[in-house]
Amino acid sequence: MVVAAPELKSELHPIGEQRVVLHGLSWDAYLQILDALPQARGSRLTYDDGVLEITVPLELHEFSGRLIERFIVTLIEVMGLKIKTMGSTTMNYPNLKKGAEPDNAYYLQNQPLVKGRKVDFSQDPPPDLVVEVDITHTDIAKNQFYSKLGVPEFWRFNGKVWRIYQLQERVYVEVEASPTFPQVPKERLYTFLEQAKEDEIEAVQNLRAWWQEI
Numbered sequence: 001m002v003v004a005a006p007e008l009k010s011e012l013h014p015i016g017e018q019r020v021v022l023h024g025l026s027w028d029a030y031l032q033i034l035d036a037l038p039q040a041r042g043s044r045l046t047y048d049d050g051v052l053e054i055t056v057p058l059e060l061h062e063f064s065g066r067l068i069e070r071f072i073v074t075l076i077e078v079m080g081l082k083i084k085t086m087g088s089t090t091m092n093y094p095n096l097k098k099g100a101e102p103d104n105a106y107y108l109q110n111q112p113l114v115k116g117r118k119v120d121f122s123q124d125p126p127p128d129l130v131v132e133v134d135i136t137h138t139d140i141a142k143n144q145f146y147s148k149l150g151v152p153e154f155w156r157f158n159g160k161v162w163r164i165y166q167l168q169e170r171v172y173v174e175v176e177a178s179p180t181f182p183q184v185p186k187e188r189l190y191t192f193l194e195q196a197k198e199d200e201i202e203a204v205q206n207l208r209a210w211w212q213e214i
Helices: 027-036 059-079 142-149 186-198 200-213
Strands: 017-022 044-048 051-057 091-093 098-100 104-107 129-133 153-157 162-168 171-175
Touching (some): 051 059, 059 129, 059 200, 098 142, 129 142, 142 153, 142 162, 142 171, 186 200
Parallel strands (some): 129 153
Antiparallel strands (some): 017 051, 044 051, 044 098, 104 129, 153 162
């Protein structure tokens, strides 16, 4: 029997987000709040069966999330793969009473199914890869949350540690290598992020050069 990976515990980190959490909120109330907010906003909403968490990313959060996306897109390009980037698109699943606006989400293996059109989450599969940056504590059990949505691969980054989860028998198991990028060791992301602190373009160039050498 596959045992689900434990949820991450909060640690002392620099502040990466500001959060407001509302409990006992119905699905309809969540939708009303969602509809009342402007589409162009900095906050992101996660709703999990009565709990609404509103997150406002700060600099460390945004820096990490944007660079992880650049890391992913560069690998997709050098590997000759296909991608449909969903960003923080609202993913609502009323039958599960769950809604999410993740930091990054991508269709990779299922890109041919959704390319060139708007995704319909009531019929289409969930994104193949979702990335969440949580520098500070979150009230949402995100491993359980995204496994319920059926997301095959889930990355979590807390500002220091990158964890990769693969869906197995409907629960997440932590793995050491990404199923999407099996040739890429974890050290490459850490190296990329460190180099990007000094020069983001050079970090991308170094990642491309590394791929050519393996």
